Amino acid sequence: xQVIEIDLLPESYLSETLIENCCAEMKLEIVLKGTxxxxxxxxxxxxxxxxxxxxLEVTWWPMQHRLWLSIQAGRTGVWVEExxxxxxxxxxxxxxxxxx
Numbered sequence: 288x289q290v291i292e293i294d295l296l297p298e299s300y301l302s303e304t305l306i307e308n309c310c311a312e313m314k315l316e317i318v319l320k321g322t323x324x325x326x327x328x329x330x331x332x333x334x335x336x337x338x339x340x341x342x343l344e345v346t347w348w349p350m351q352h353r354l355w356l357s358i359q360a361g362r363t364g365v366w367v368e369e370x371x372x373x374x375x376x377x378x379x380x381x382x383x384x385x386x387x
Contacts, residue, residue, distance in 0.1 A: 291356040293355060293375055295353065308381070310345070310374065331347075336370060341365070342364075343367050
């Protein structure tokens with residue numbers, strides 16, 4: 288599994304809406320939204336791009352002030368790594384702009 292951390296400052300503003308808006312702007316469809324028992328209180332999304340193969344995962348763990356993207360070995364696709372990098376940049380920009 289590949290994990291891509293999103294750098295957050297202690298004062299960084301983050302919300303489910305901010306994350307979901309960034310995904311929508313990139314035309315990434317949320318096909319699952321839930322939580323992971325391993326990270327108590329987290330919000331976890333599975334993202335798809337149309338009918339293309341692969342899944343990009345996003346996890347926000349507010350209690351630990353942590354946000355990351357995941358690419359599972361069996362869920363790769365041509366668009367996944369490129370979109371992961373673009374989503375990271377979009378999230379970083381949105382978080383910086385929200386902090387102002």
